[in-house]
Amino acid sequence: MKKIVAHTFLVAVSAGLLLELMAMSSTAEDLRKNEQVIHISASSFEFKPSEITVKKGVPVTLEIASQDHHHGFRLSEFHLRADIQPGVMEKIRFVPDKSGKFTFLCDVFCGEGHEEMSGTLTVIE
Amino acid sequence: MRDLMKTDLIQRRDLLKLAGMGVAVFVSGTTIRAVGAQQKSNDSFYFVQLSDTHWGFSGPNINPDSQGTLKKAVAAVNGLDEQPDFVVFTGDLTQTTDDRKIRRDRMAEFRDIVSQLKVKTVRFMPGEHDASLDRGEAYQEFFGDLHYTFDHNGVHFIALDNVSDPTAAVGEKQLQWLQADLKQMKNDARIVVLTHRPLFDLAPDWDWATRDGDAVIDTLLKHPNVTVLYGHIHQEHHHMTGHIAHHAARSLMWALPEPGSVPKKAQIPWNASEPYKGLGFRNVEAEVAEARYKIEEISMAGRS
Numbered sequence: 001m002k003k004i005v006a007h008t009f010l011v012a013v014s015a016g017l018l019l020e021l022m023a024m025s026s027t028a029e030d031l032r033k034n035e036q037v038i039h040i041s042a043s044s045f046e047f048k049p050s051e052i053t054v055k056k057g058v059p060v061t062l063e064i065a066s067q068d069h070h071h072g073f074r075l076s077e078f079h080l081r082a083d084i085q086p087g088v089m090e091k092i093r094f095v096p097d098k099s100g101k102f103t104f105l106c107d108v109f110c111g112e113g114h115e116e117m118s119g120t121l122t123v124i125e
Numbered sequence: 126m127r128d129l130m131k132t133d134l135i136q137r138r139d140l141l142k143l144a145g146m147g148v149a150v151f152v153s154g155t156t157i158r159a160v161g162a163q164q165k166s167n168d169s170f171y172f173v174q175l176s177d178t179h180w181g182f183s184g185p186n187i188n189p190d191s192q193g194t195l196k197k198a199v200a201a202v203n204g205l206d207e208q209p210d211f212v213v214f215t216g217d218l219t220q221t222t223d224d225r226k227i228r229r230d231r232m233a234e235f236r237d238i239v240s241q242l243k244v245k246t247v248r249f250m251p252g253e254h255d256a257s258l259d260r261g262e263a264y265q266e267f268f269g270d271l272h273y274t275f276d277h278n279g280v281h282f283i284a285l286d287n288v289s290d291p292t293a294a295v296g297e298k299q300l301q302w303l304q305a306d307l308k309q310m311k312n313d314a315r316i317v318v319l320t321h322r323p324l325f326d327l328a329p330d331w332d333w334a335t336r337d338g339d340a341v342i343d344t345l346l347k348h349p350n351v352t353v354l355y356g357h358i359h360q361e362h363h364h365m366t367g368h369i370a371h372h373a374a375r376s377l378m379w380a381l382p383e384p385g386s387v388p389k390k391a392q393i394p395w396n397a398s399e400p401y402k403g404l405g406f407r408n409v410e411a412e413v414a415e416a417r418y419k420i421e422e423i424s425m426a427g428r429s
Contacts, residue, residue: 070291076330083292103389107332109257109291111223115332115390 035059042084042106043067045113053122056099062092072108075121081107096123170278171410173202173209173244176356177376179254180238181231182220187379187392190400195238197428198377198406203243209408210277212244215356215374216252216288216321218268223258232267248275252321252357253288253332261289272299274306279413280315287322287335294336304344315416318345318353323373325366328384333358342366350416358384360403361422372420375405401425 036058041048043066054060064073064084071084073092077100082090106117178195188194202212219231232255239247249268256264261271271286283306287295295303310316318324324338335341345351351369359376360383380393380403396402404425409418 072292074330103330105330107293107329109221109253109288109293109332111258112221114221118389 035061037061037063040064040073041067042071042073042117044069044111045106045117047073047104047106047117047119050119051122052119053124054096056096056123056125059093059095062090064090064092069110070108071106071110071117073104074107075102075104077102083108096121099123099125168279168413169410170210170413171408172277173205173212173406173408174215174354174374175202175212175377175406176215176374177217177252177359177378178214178235179217179220179376179378180235181222181227182378184379184392186394188395188404191378194377194401194404194425195235196241197425199239199241201423201425201428202406203241205408208244210244211246211248212239212242213248213319213354214239214250215319215354216250217254217356217376218249218252219255220378221254221258225259225263228259228263229266232263236267248282248284248319250284250319250321251286251288253291253293256286256289257291260291261286264289272302278411280317280411281310282317282319284319285324285341287320287324287338292336293322293332293334295341296337300337300340300344303341307344307348310348312348313350314348315411315413316345316348316351317411317418318351320353320355322357323355323364323371324353325364325371327358327362327364328390331384331390333384342369345369352418354409361407372418374407375403375422377404377406377425380404399426401428 036054038052038054038060040062042064064082066084066086069086072081073084073090074081078094078096080092080094082092084090100123102121102123104119104121106114110117175198180195182188182191184191218235219228222228222231251261251264251268251271256271265271271289272284274281274283276282283303285295285303286299287293290296322335323333324335324341326338327333346367346369349368353369353371354374355371356374356376358373359379359381360373361375362373364371381390382393393403405423407423408421411418
């Protein structure tokens with residue numbers, strides 16, 4: 001009798017775990033499906049687009065390409081930065097874990113208008 | 126300019142003692158008398174630091190006297206009762222331009238103007254406006270090495286370049302050069318580091334940082350008597366990293382807001398009722414035996 005109870009218990013636990021794993025997998029799959037892929041063009045002295053809106057908790061991939069020469073991309077609030085070299089598509093992946101408006105900017109001195117080269121990332125709930 | 130008696134000057138000084146920083150900062154008003162004139166002893170000397178002159182900048186709302194401010198500063202230094210041992214410009218001598226010819230024209234004009242300084246020893250350093258777009262090529266044609274050392278009356282000066290690499294890094298090669306230089310120094314050597322950008326993360330989103338500044342500071346921390354003088358942030362600022370004091374100088378073209386005080390860094394507009402407010406230079410008196418530096422901030426405000 002004890003064996004039957006133990007066996008039933010194990011089956012129940014396993015089924016529960018399986019369901020949980022399936023649910024997690026499904027959530028991850030959903031997140032992947034909903035991944036926000038944003039193409040950004042960097043050129044002297046602007047990012048296009050310079051205004052970006054994404055959803056909190058949903059993975060983001062920024063695909064950044066330079067149209068002229070070496071630029072930088074810095075988004076300090078999420079501890080992100082990259083060198084953007086001509087001819088190389090730089091991919092930055094992250095999951096925004098807070099909402100608000102955050103400035104990103106070029107942090108490689110690129111010319112007369114360098115200090116104006118920035119944009120805003122808006123993270124909504 | 127009012128001609129103040131020295132005693133008057135001493136009474137009017139607002140002495141800010143920065144505890145633990147090995148420095149006393151004197152904030153003076155319109156006077157241009159040197160602190161060194163009253164207190165200079167055998168083992169002390171003084172020099173003048175000017176910074177961020179941005180020759181070639183044009184912006185009537187920011188500085189309607191962009192063609193005159195540097196010349197006034199040169200005249201003010203020449204008017205000091207006692208001439209400094211030397212003058213150092215800590216970068217952004219010229220306003221950046223994408224045009225190679227204009228860049229050189231501005232450097233030539235700047236060099237001509239500062240050649241009017243009475244003091245004959247003038248040291249230069251690049252800022253990112255001078256050197257980031259061509260990795261210092263034009264700068265070196267006019268002003269020489271991007272980084273170097275010199276010794277003066279018992280103080281070892283190290284001019285570090287954190288601008289000719291457009292990513293705002295000192296770089297591994299220069300770091301090794303610095304380590305090799307410091308290895309030759311006695312542990313208690315008096316060391317003054319001159320840079321353009323801050324070596325610490327003052328405000329990285331405002332480009333007020335050096336990408337590999339931590340490595341530089343780690344190297345400097347091994348020596349007990351190190352002080353850093355820099356520019357770039359267009360305002361007086363004092364900060365400690367361990368026992369190392371970092372002192373930022375004002376600009377001679379425009380002022381900038383305090384780090385993080387506004388959402389976006391922007392030049393402070395000219396105030397006609399307080400012309401030249403926030404612009405200035407500084408006298409630095411080195412008390413070598415005590416490894417102390419007295420900084421007297423000289424304002425350009427009120428000059429006509």
